[in-house]
Amino acid sequence: MNTKNELNNQARRNFIGKIAGVTGLALAPGFVLHQVANAKAPEDAVTNKVRWGILINTNKCATGCNDCVSACEKENAWGSASDNESHSAKEQKAQWIRKVTLTDKQTGYVNSLPLMCQHCETAPCVDVCPTGASMKREDGIVLVDKHICIGCRYCMMACPYKARSFIHEELKNQSVNAPRGLGTVESCTMCVHRIDNDGTPACVEACSSAMTFGDLNDASSKISIELKQNGGEQIRADLGLNTGVRYQGI
Amino acid sequence: MLFRAINLKLFVLVLAGLTIALPVTADNFEGIVPPPKAKASEINGCVAPVEDMRKNHMEKMLHQRDKTLREGVRTKQHSIAECVNCHITPKKDGSYANFGENEHFCSSCHNYAAVSIDCFECHRDKPEKLDYKHSQIKNTNPHHNDIAFSEKNTQTTETLDTIKSGDSK
Numbered sequence: 001m002n003t004k005n006e007l008n009n010q011a012r013r014n015f016i017g018k019i020a021g022v023t024g025l026a027l028a029p030g031f032v033l034h035q036v037a038n039a040k041a042p043e044d045a046v047t048n049k050v051r052w053g054i055l056i057n058t059n060k061c062a063t064g065c066n067d068c069v070s071a072c073e074k075e076n077a078w079g080s081a082s083d084n085e086s087h088s089a090k091e092q093k094a095q096w097i098r099k100v101t102l103t104d105k106q107t108g109y110v111n112s113l114p115l116m117c118q119h120c121e122t123a124p125c126v127d128v129c130p131t132g133a134s135m136k137r138e139d140g141i142v143l144v145d146k147h148i149c150i151g152c153r154y155c156m157m158a159c160p161y162k163a164r165s166f167i168h169e170e171l172k173n174q175s176v177n178a179p180r181g182l183g184t185v186e187s188c189t190m191c192v193h194r195i196d197n198d199g200t201p202a203c204v205e206a207c208s209s210a211m212t213f214g215d216l217n218d219a220s221s222k223i224s225i226e227l228k229q230n231g232g233e234q235i236r237a238d239l240g241l242n243t244g245v246r247y248q249g250i
Numbered sequence: 251m252l253f254r255a256i257n258l259k260l261f262v263l264v265l266a267g268l269t270i271a272l273p274v275t276a277d278n279f280e281g282i283v284p285p286p287k288a289k290a291s292e293i294n295g296c297v298a299p300v301e302d303m304r305k306n307h308m309e310k311m312l313h314q315r316d317k318t319l320r321e322g323v324r325t326k327q328h329s330i331a332e333c334v335n336c337h338i339t340p341k342k343d344g345s346y347a348n349f350g351e352n353e354h355f356c357s358s359c360h361n362y363a364a365v366s367i368d369c370f371e372c373h374r375d376k377p378e379k380l381d382y383k384h385s386q387i388k389n390t391n392p393h394h395n396d397i398a399f400s401e402k403n404t405q406t407t408e409t410l411d412t413i414k415s416g417d418s419k
Contacts, residue, residue, distance in 0.1 A: 045321035174374045181372030196322045
């Protein structure tokens with residue numbers, strides 16, 4: 001009798017032990033979820049609680065350095081990272097981000113900076129679009145909805161930063177991250193596919209010394225602290241567009 | 251009586267433990283709990299039952315495209331990239347067909363029905379990761395049986411083996 005009971009007890013203990021282990025395992029992923037509690041779940045829509053922005057310190061931006069541009073090309077498969085657009089003239093080809101060099105005629109001071117879509121709060125490209133394809137997300141990222149873009153290029157005319165380009169020929173082997181094709185307008189998306197997965201835009205990742213990415217609405221974010229301490233200017237601030245991309249040292 | 255009560259409590263405890271534990275334990279406790287469904291399990295179809303998908307896939311994709319682009323909703327169930335990832339069929343040499351070729355999952359039907367679509371003017375028409383494989387279980391998906399056992403199939407022998415033997419994962 002005793003032996004039988006012991007056996008039973010042992011079996012029961014083993015079983016309870018297993019269940020305890022199982023329950024522990026089940027709880028473990030919960031803790032991981034807690035650590036990334038601030039992250040957006042894939043099924044959640046973006047909100048205007050955040051406003052994404054990029055701060056560029058032009059004093060640290062080296063003349064001749066092209067890292068941000070090549071990172072963007074690679075991420076979104078345009079320019080030198082794609083063999084498409086071979087029939088288009090140089091000025092027709094896609095240019096999501098480009099390096100601009102400014103020289104002060106009086107002092108000879110040379111300023112080098114990357115220029116791309118400035119992700120304006122009151123974006124002229126959104127204003128002029130006849131179909132609603134040019135649009136701004138709740139979190140401040142300005143995009144082209146190529147599903148309904150008719151390729152009229154009004155937005156290209158309206159943009160003060162010459163940030164948009166038009167695709168003149170059929171493309172193949174696009175990046176899965178950046179659908180792009182004939183007859184539509186495109187521009188910097190601030191790597192929206194990365195941001196939605198809690199990532200950083202490819203250009204900022206390639207150049208963390210001169211570029212900072214973050215939430216302009218969050219006073220404790222690195223970009224907001226830097227802007228508060230050292231300021232940051234908008235290009236063509238006179239237009240009052242409240243751009244999401246800011247510059248230091250211009 | 252007391253013994254019974256204890257047994258009942260134990261039973262409830264065990265039941266609760268099993269309920270909580272089901273999703274994560276299959277690997278470590280094989281035999282106690284059933285294995286988790288593989289990605290794109292064809293038991294219920296990848297996304298919805300096959301009949302539903304044949305008739306309504308365009309509605310689901312249309313809905314999802316606006317949610318994704320305008321609201322940043324990036325669930326995978328109705329994402330075009332996932333359609334391509336799962337449904338693309340490797341050719342004999344292991345490469346993937348481009349949209350327009352009959353071997354491409356989308357164009358095989360769309361060419362036949364003469365319905366032109368505009369997805370792949372912009373979207374990538376084959377997986378970016380070349381070693382992408384999804385669950386292919388024999389018997390549960392009529393489509394896979396068709397392609398696997400028809401004379402005209404152009405699948406790699408490796409893929410065919412997977413289909414015949416089921417997913418080993």
